[in-house]
Amino acid sequence: MMQPDAAARIFVNPRPQTFETPTQTGLSDFHRKLPLYAPTPLVSAPYVAAVLGVRQVWVKDESSRLGLPAYKILGAAWATYKELETRFGPFQPWETLSELRGQLPPVTLVAATDGNHGRAVARMAHWLELGAQILVPSDMAAARQNAIRSEGADVEVVDGSYDQAVSAAAKLADDTHLVISDTAWEGYQRVPAWVIAGYGTIFGEIDQQLAALGAGQPSAVAAQMGVGSLAAAVIQHYRAAESTHVLGVEPTQADCVLRSLEAGQLTEVAGPHRSIMAGLNCGNTSPLAWPLLQGGLSASVAVPDARAEDAMRLLAASGVVSGESGAAGLAGFLELLSGRHPAAAAALSLTQDSSLLIISTEGATDPETYRRIVG
Template sequence: MGQLSDGESTWVINHARSSEYNEKELSYFSKDEINKVLKFQKTHPLYTNTPLESLPSLADYLSVAEIRVKDESQRFGLNAFKVMGGIYAIGKYLAEKLGRDIESLSFSELQSSEVRDQLGDITFISATDGNHGRGVAWAARELGQKSVIYMPKGSSKQRLNAIREEGATAAITDVNYDETVRICAKLAEENGWVMVQDTAWEGYDEIPLWIMQGYSAIAQEIIEEMEVQKEKPPTHIFLQAGVGSYAAGIGAYYTQYYRDDPPKIVVVESNLADCYYRSFSNSTGTMEIVSGDMNTIMAGLACGEPNKRAFRILKQYAWASYSCADHIAALGMRVLGNPLLNDPKIISGESGAVPLGLLFYLRAFENRKACEELRLNETSRILLISTEGDTDYQSYLDVVWKGFYPNE
């Protein structure tokens, strides 16, 4: 492991990454598998590809070849990407309960009274910072089912209300995210409810895998669009990690798709929930857990226990991990919301904007050693995914208008 610090922000190069491919693990994220996922997601009438924006003026300013940002604020009208995992996982669960292949089912068929009668009443339960829970609640309501959603201590009341507006029974706990997950798992077992969580543990691995595959469909969308445009693939992808399911799903898809020359995957975390950074930093490369309060504005990343499958994938294929203070996320929000010249404006929330904040920090503030270690230079083609919009509207205004969390 190679650990570096500039005194303010900290990163680690993952020397445990493998040059050999785990074919069994990657087979879950093959083009054929994710085609099935995307095919089902597209059966919902509200499905549409989210915009893949190019920021050439910012790329020039930061002296890189290209910056592209996938704007997930426009996903299913829910202002975040998380529904891509929830809609597929719930659909896949119902397909298996019906004894059907999900390829033979559409969302509208699952909504039919005939199928509804076959399935009976089902309650889905999940722990969330807001975006995942809203996606689960939305999918459950769309299918005529119930949902129960719990949020960790310190969660946004606006995000709680948005979940309740989707018909869920929802509340904020007095414990952190990982403890909230355990509360939900216990309630699911006691009540016969179905847990829909992207965190995997012993005996609970199938639904988290389906959620990861749902996230991977975003990568396929991007690749399909860039191939139509005859654009070169990215050299670097900066991916947010909480439990790591999203980062691993996207990273695994790109790794297997471009296996002869895969992009460098950079894991981006809050410094208050940096379990991947700490795991990559230790001498053995074993998985580490962060506990206690995680009072970061990056609520979607405030998770201290990695998904075990996600950890295996990212340990094998991620190039580096970066531990970011809140002001890095705030910087990204301001840059995306105030574009240069003719670059498009992107409304990005705290967890959505941190990869761009990190890229800007590394290039504009001349963090040369970090750029050298990441091989980030004027030939680099950067892909970022803004995973959420202004899901906490007041917080967004506080950062972008009032200047909360200034650069230190």
């Protein structure tokens, strides 16, 4: 039985910090060598801007990235490559994946996932002709499980939540099984750090696209928060200056970041986590992302599923196909600018002249649910 949503909740950081943007040597060149690389569209959404009461809304549409319906491949591919290089390199210079494949031992990539990250790891394993073992929670939609299997991966359904799948995946690590996780735990931070770094390609593209349009940097960016890796990448890029605020967004049924911010320390949200925003159904924040989230978020909002559904329909009206988790960033702005949180909106300096950036992180990864909500 589906749990009813709690009311939306907001936490405001009165003094958000700035952070230095780290340099990742070779990141852009690496992604350009992958099959089907092309910058994803940056869409102007004037109808969404009118609904929100701001001057401009930009949507970075990640519904098709390197042949997959989500952005996750950027982090998963970079982290996989860097971990392989660390364990088995240095590699000879390569220009094609076939040249890289010839330098790799027969290992298996392991990941736990709510959907998109696991499929991305499986795709990287397919490209490199490696094994893939993907662990998923028991409530994952069949369409998402089948999509992972379509990449040639072995899918193991864990009797429990995403967090339990993470624990099970961690136990599989050995000399021939490389765990490629986007969340960290004690003694395991190198790979998740590379996942965060890999997402930097998104923001480099956005900078170039805005510059080509003669547009300035956004006033505020909304970032989906599951374990917090994407939000950490957003903060590293946009909180290099004080002029751009970052709004973190998560479901009311899995609001581990917001509760951690309120408590001033990492706080678990016990499952089951049954939001339709399946990619954000996480009970624990990554300890690697936590310092960035605690310091760099201007505000954090937990939104009910109804907000995500409204956001999906608004994005569809603007020509962007966005799944339940993909639309969560807009859901956060819809809540923040609903008129019920004037102090929080003021804390982000949002006015009628503001420009907002939304990262639509996935397409219709569960087509049946998408049709039910959007029609």
